[in-house]
Amino acid sequence: MAAVEGVRAWPRPVVLACGTLLLAGCYYAAGRLGLSQQLSADGAVATPIWPASGVAVAALLLFGPWCVPGIALGVLLTVLRLGNPGAAALGIVVGNTAAPVLAHLLLRAVGFRVSLSRLRDGLALVFLGALTATLVSSGMGVGMLLWSDEIPTGHLGLVWLAWWVGDAMGVVLVTPLLLLMYRARLPPPSVRWAEALGLAVVVCVLVPLITYSSVSVLFLVYPLLIWSVLRFQLAGGMSCALLASVLATVAARQGAGSFGRLTEIEAMMELQAFNGTLGLTALLLSAVISEQLHTRRSVEGACHELVEALQHLNAGGPPGPGGSGGDVR
Structure with missing residues (x-):
């Protein structure tokens, strides 16, 4: 009888490191996609849809808190891509990482199901995961830009609104599709x-x-x-x-x-x-x-x-x- 050798699984630290890099790459790619469709209004620049926020929330809902380092790394890479690293960039990284974490905590607290098979799940994703949690990222991001004098005071309201709506639309439009794709099975021909x-x-x-x-x-x-x-x-x-x-x-x-x-x-x-x-x-x-x-x-x-x-x-x-x-x- 031929000897059968067991296949050893990869060490957990290696799996976590690979997963972190993969998630960071996905976040960065989604961020670049959002930045490619920037709009300018009265000197203020905004992204109407920020798909990276949807990627982050979906990853946390599917795989849990271990995704936080990957999200933070993806946010950092996206901010560095825009230039001007410094205290403002660090604040944006913290805000854009804390927002999806807050969304995950709020949704788990109300018994959210990733299948989105109930009306309460849809309402929770919209009002808790999108509209409430993204107040953190938009508020901290605009606050840091204002603190570093990168935006004039007259544009504060417009930039904050555009930032908030863009992050929220990323969660509303992208997160459900990612949750659906993760559990999707190809149906039989019909x-x-x-x-x-x-x-x-x-x-x-x-x-x-x-x-x-x-x-x-x-x-x-x-x-x-x-x-x-x-x-x-x-x-x-x-x-x-x-x-x-x-x-x-x-x-x-x-x-x-x-x-x-x-x-x-x-x-x-x-x-x-x-x-x-x-x-x-x-x-x-x-x-x-x-x-x-x-x-x-x-x-x-x-x-x-x-x-x-x-x-x-x-x-x-x-x-x-x-x-x-x-x-x-």
């Missing part, structure tokens, strides 16, 4: 594949036309979003919302479509309002429909068990006429 392909083609064709139209028709995205959510829940809704938000951001940065007639501040405000309402609608509507489907399946399962129990009771009932359960001759 008729729904054809519908999914058709929906993808329609969305990819119509959304660019809508966002780049010179007429303000951004509201036409919502019928496509509702179709995506009704048929494919979180996967369809968040994919459609993210695509529309990214294309709208690109159009606003280029001054194209309905954004071309607006001032810089008006374009930023309209874009942030559009991205915010789109992300909230997709996430909360998906959670509502998923919860209803889960409830219906639970009711159907309970009815099926009840029918089986009644059939079992009838099968073991009292004997019929003649002293036996058989036919009377």
Whole structure:
């Protein structure tokens, strides 16, 4: 018999170091992607969507506190990429690391489920993970920039609002998709594949036309979003919302479509309002429909068990006429 040699697992420190570097690289890549679509309004620069915040929150929800060093390293690399290292950069690193940690703690405290199968999960992610926790990163970041005289006092409110909304939209739009991708399993071939392909083609064709139209028709995205959510829940809704938000951001940065007639501040405000309402609608509507489907399946399962129990009771009932359960001759 040939000897079988056991395969030794890698030492835990090596696994943690590799995971930290991988997460830092993912955060840095997401940060570079967000920085590539900066908007300028009255001299202030902002990113309408900061996907790195969504990456950080998703990593903490899936893998736990060991992700904190990777997040901090990714934030540091992103800040160094912007230049001007110093006390302000250190404050930004602390704030952008503390915000997703706070989001993780708040979501765990309320019993958040990564499946996002309940309305309360969607509400918790929006109001605790996105809108509340990102107050830390935006407040500390803008405060450090103001302290180092990198932004004028007159731009304080605009920069803070843009920073806060950008971080929050990263959590609302990116985190659900990452959570979904982590637990996704390829379904068997069915008729729904054809519908999914058709929906993808329609969305990819119509959304660019809508966002780049010179007429303000951004509201036409919502019928496509509702179709995506009704048929494919979180996967369809968040994919459609993210695509529309990214294309709208690109159009606003280029001054194209309905954004071309607006001032810089008006374009930023309209874009942030559009991205915010789109992300909230997709996430909360998906959670509502998923919860209803889960409830219906639970009711159907309970009815099926009840029918089986009644059939079992009838099968073991009292004997019929003649002293036996058989036919009377």
